[in-house]
Amino acid sequence: RELAPGAVHVPGWLTLDQQRDLVAACRAWATGPVPIRHTRLPGGGVMSVRTVCVGWHWQPYRYTRVAGDVNGQRVAEFPEWMVRLGRRALLAAYGDAAAAAEYTPDTALVNFYDGQARLGMHQDKDERSSAPVVSLSIGDTCVFRVGNTETRTKPYTDIELVSGDLFVFGGPSRYIYHGVPRVLGGTADPACGLSAGRLNITMRVTGLTD
Numbered sequence: 001r002e003l004a005p006g007a008v009h010v011p012g013w014l015t016l017d018q019q020r021d022l023v024a025a026c027r028a029w030a031t032g033p034v035p036i037r038h039t040r041l042p043g044g045g046v047m048s049v050r051t052v053c054v055g056w057h058w059q060p061y062r063y064t065r066v067a068g069d070v071n072g073q074r075v076a077e078f079p080e081w082m083v084r085l086g087r088r089a090l091l092a093a094y095g096d097a098a099a100a101a102e103y104t105p106d107t108a109l110v111n112f113y114d115g116q117a118r119l120g121m122h123q124d125k126d127e128r129s130s131a132p133v134v135s136l137s138i139g140d141t142c143v144f145r146v147g148n149t150e151t152r153t154k155p156y157t158d159i160e161l162v163s164g165d166l167f168v169f170g171g172p173s174r175y176i177y178h179g180v181p182r183v184l185g186g187t188a189d190p191a192c193g194l195s196a197g198r199l200n201i202t203m204r205v206t207g208l209t210d
């Protein structure tokens with residue numbers, strides 16, 4: 001389960017009921033005050049993944065409360081139930097009750113992938129905290145590429161992330177390069193609440209205050 005120090009994969013962590021509830025919550029966010037969108041990159045590119053943010057709004061390469069690049073609205077509140085879910089995720093991955101109790105994520109990025117969407121190799125460095133990132137996958141299986149902290153190229157390991165899987169990245173793996181080179185269309189169990197595509201929720205600690 002530990003792919004690299006601090007990078008722990010827990011396959012099948014979410015029940016189908018939990019997956020359906022999360023899909024419903026994500027659908028509400030996607031049509032909420034700041035609708036889901038393809039993020040524009042400063043260089044002029046547009047991400048193939050669609051993203052909706054909760055708690056804080058992410059646009060490369062910063063977090064704000066208001067979505068200036070979408071519609072100027074304030075993003076949805078980060079719910080308390082998600083803080084508790086993040087703590088249970090940390091406990092499941094690391095088994096460290098004290099660390100889990102102190103974990104207080106304040107933002108979530110919800111990424112939606114259709115069959116063509118990809119995410120290039122990158123590091124997540126826009127947070128001012130080095131607290132772990134909790135990732136939950138729902139829907140179609142994807143190929144997830146876990147690299148190294150030095151370069152966006154080899155060596156890397158490709159693994160499959162399946163609906164219900166939990167992945168936690170902390171410690172030395174917090175700044176690892178990672179990406180999603182491929183989504184395996186048509187692999188989702190409709191009972192997860194998604195009939196097509198893949199949803200990934202990442203919870204983070206921004207380290208920001210208003």
Ligand code: MD3
Binds near residue numbers: 124133173174176
């Ligand atoms: C390792 N998301 O939102 S989840 C992202 O499947 C992101 O949508 C991918 O990369 C997705 O930034 C991968 C696994 C993941 C998420 C965040 C990480 C791995 C990570 C942050 C640091 C290190």
Ligand code: FE
Binds near residue numbers: 122123124178
């Ligand atoms: Fe990332």
